[in-house]
Amino acid sequence: MPSNQTPLGALPSRFRKERLLIVGCGDIGVRLARLARSNTRLIALTSSPERLLELKSQGITAISGNLDDPKTLTRLSGLGTRVAHLAPPPSSGENGELDPRTQNLVRTLLKRTPALQCVYASTTGVYGDCSGAWVPETRPLNPTTARAKRRVHAEALMRFLGTVLAGSTGVTTLRVPGIYALDRDQGTPQARLQRGTPVLETSADVYTNHIQADDLARACWLALWRGPTLRAINTSDDTQMKMADYMDWAADHFGLKRPPRISAKNAAIELSPMQLSFMQESRRLVNKRLKEELRLKLNYPSIKEGLSK
Numbered sequence: 001m002p003s004n005q006t007p008l009g010a011l012p013s014r015f016r017k018e019r020l021l022i023v024g025c026g027d028i029g030v031r032l033a034r035l036a037r038s039n040t041r042l043i044a045l046t047s048s049p050e051r052l053l054e055l056k057s058q059g060i061t062a063i064s065g066n067l068d069d070p071k072t073l074t075r076l077s078g079l080g081t082r083v084a085h086l087a088p089p090p091s092s093g094e095n096g097e098l099d100p101r102t103q104n105l106v107r108t109l110l111k112r113t114p115a116l117q118c119v120y121a122s123t124t125g126v127y128g129d130c131s132g133a134w135v136p137e138t139r140p141l142n143p144t145t146a147r148a149k150r151r152v153h154a155e156a157l158m159r160f161l162g163t164v165l166a167g168s169t170g171v172t173t174l175r176v177p178g179i180y181a182l183d184r185d186q187g188t189p190q191a192r193l194q195r196g197t198p199v200l201e202t203s204a205d206v207y208t209n210h211i212q213a214d215d216l217a218r219a220c221w222l223a224l225w226r227g228p229t230l231r232a233i234n235t236s237d238d239t240q241m242k243m244a245d246y247m248d249w250a251a252d253h254f255g256l257k258r259p260p261r262i263s264a265k266n267a268a269i270e271l272s273p274m275q276l277s278f279m280q281e282s283r284r285l286v287n288k289r290l291k292e293e294l295r296l297k298l299n300y301p302s303i304k305e306g307l308s309k
Contacts, residue, residue, distance in 0.1 A: 017041050020224070021080030023067070023105060024087025025055060027184055028121070031217035032084060033060055043079060067101035070108065078112040082224045085120045085158065089150035097149035102157045109161060116169040119223040120158040121216075122151050124177045124209060124234065130283035132207050137175070137232045137289060145277055155232070162230050172227030174219055174235040177209035177285065180306060184213050188307060189247060193256045197275070199244035204264040206282030208243040209236045212300035222294040233294060236285040239302040243279065246303065253307060 018040040022029040025044035033042050044055050047066040055062040065072040067087055089099035102120075109116070127135050128142035143149045155173050162171030181187040200206065211219075219235045227233075241249070244261055251258045262270065267279060290296050300306035 018082060019043060019080050020082045020084065021045070021076065022060075022084045022086065023076075024085065025051075025060065025062075026086070028179070028213060028217055028220065029084065029086050030058060030060075031214055032086075032220050033058065035217060035221045040082075045073075045076065067104055070104040073104060073108040076105075076108050078114060081114055081116060083109070083116055083118040084220055084224060085118060086220075089147065089154055091147065095150075097146055097153060099150045099154040099157065102154040106157045106161045110164065113165065113169065116165070117224050117227065118158065118161065118169065118171045119220050119227055120154065120171065120173045121220065121235075122155050122173050122175050122232075123148060124175045124236070124283065124285060125281070126152050126155065126175065127281075127283055129281040132282040132284065134286055135234070135283045136286040137234055144281070159230055166229075170227060170229035172223040172229065173232040174216075174223060175232055175285075176216060176235050177211055179213050179216055180210055180303065181213035182307060182309075187213065188254075189250045190254050190256065193247065193251050193254065193259060196257070196259060198260045198262045198267070198270060199247050200267060200279055201261040201263055202242075202244065204267075205242040205244045206279055207284050208241065208246055208278075209283065209285050210239050210303050210306075211236055212298075212303075212306040215296070215298050215300055218299075219290065219294060219296050222296055226294065228293055231289070231293070233289045234285040234287050235290055236287050237298055237301055237303070237306070238287070239304075240284060241303070242282075249304070250307065 020036060020040050020042055022044040025046060036042055042060040044060045044062050045065045046062050052062045063075055087101055089101055125148035126141045126143050127139055128144045141152055143152050158171050162169055216235060248258050267276060
């Protein structure tokens with residue numbers, strides 16, 4: 001019989017090839033694809049014509065479609081035995097705090113689907129400001145920005161998928177903080193340091209959380225195969241640093257000037273709303289589930305290892 005571990009059941013071997021559908025196949029999706037086993041067919045949805053050949057060159061079958069246009073998603077119905085939903089919600093729009101992209105995807109998957117295991121990459125912004133407290137996954141969600149509220153909506157939609165298809169489809173949500181890597185576009189703080197973007201003074205500084213890109217891809221892969229259903233997992237490394245201390249360390253590491261420190265009042269004047277939003281939330285993530293339930297051993301336990309290799 002099919003299960004989350006063997007969704008193809010007792011089919012003849014020629015039909016047992018897994019089909020991993022990656023929705024939102026950017027940097028993390030490509031890293032995830034590299035982890036695939038030989039018995040896994042890789043499929044990716046892309047709305048970019050330029051990406052079709054790029055993905056094909058990496059052994060990924062690319063399907064043209066747009067999460068903003070449900071008519072282009074019909075081919076996805078029943079296509080994947082494993083689905084990695086890595087696409088972000090719209091950055092803005094008339095839907096406000098809703099995520100129509102995830103809504104369109106879920107509606108498509110509900111039409112006709114084999115047994116599935118799905119992973120959704122959400123954000124730790126769903127917790128809002130926690131005043132530096134340790135944050136387990138059981139903490140009530142309290143998003144304060146529109147983009148975080150859209151993520152909460154997306155999480156609810158994915159849980160709905162797992163609930164409606166209970167018994168045949170598992171859904172695991174990974175709550176992801178800042179992603180970094182030396183080989184990732186804008187994956188280090190070097191550009192910010194070179195611009196001299198200020199950070200908060202010690203009395204106003206906030207804790208920041210991180211995950212190295214390859215470790216995140218590995219977490220996605222494990223969640224596709226052993227992820228507990230209807231479960232959220234903080235996907236963060238062990239770093240416990242405040243933002244300004246992190247930037248100071250990075251500046252020293254890369255041989256750059258340390259950033260100036262300013263008050264919260266001056267930050268509200270000098271920084272963009274997006275930059276400021278990341279300086280108004282402070283939390284330290286508990287990653288026990290990541291290590292015990294996904295059984296992920298971090299290759300980069302902290303940013304110091306991740307930016308030094």
